Amino acid sequence: MRFAIAILLPLATFSFALGLTLPLMRFERLFILEDRPSLIDMVVSLWGDQEHALALLIGAFSIGFPALKILLTHVAALSGTASRSLHLLGAVSKWSMLDVMLVALVLFAAKTSGLAAASVLPGLWFYASATIMTAAAAFLCARR
Template structure:
């Protein structure tokens, strides 16, 4: 189990970083205009458009809490799963949600012009992979 955890931790961290920085979706408008926002760009665009509350919520739940969760899993793995780190991990894990990021994508798509076609790009797959590997690593950490 510890070997599997040792493989999952770098994989989840790397996938999370790629999920934040790589384009999530491609929005095509009028056959020749396209946008390929990453999650970070999406949050910054919401902020620039004056949706500060929405940008803050999406940033907190889609970037902040998952980053803290990954850090806590690293701490729990290195400390042998101390009760304090596992309690914090359990609390933070309840607040890091993939669905908030997906709702933000839908809102972003709705804010663009109505004549847009959307295609999923690797950033979304990396983010989803990070979510799954982080959940698996957290589950293993709690068992050790």
């Protein structure tokens, strides 16, 4: 079990970093225009467009909570005992898949609107795998 945690946590952290910086989706409009935004690009763009509330909301749920979950899982794995971090981890874990679902809804909306052709890029896969690996590591830490 300790070996699995030792493998999952660094992989989850690395995947999360790639998921934030690599493009999540490709949107093609009018056959010649193409956008390939990363999650960080989306938040920065919303902030620049004066959509502060939406930028903060997406930043908190898509970057802040998952980063906090990874950090708390690292703390729980290193402490080796049932600690306060496991209790906080339980509260943060409830929001871990919300961000992946939101990205999936945006992708679905773009595909069905007919305004743009959308396809998934590696950033989304790294982001989703980080979410799954962090959840698995947190589960293993709680069982210890």
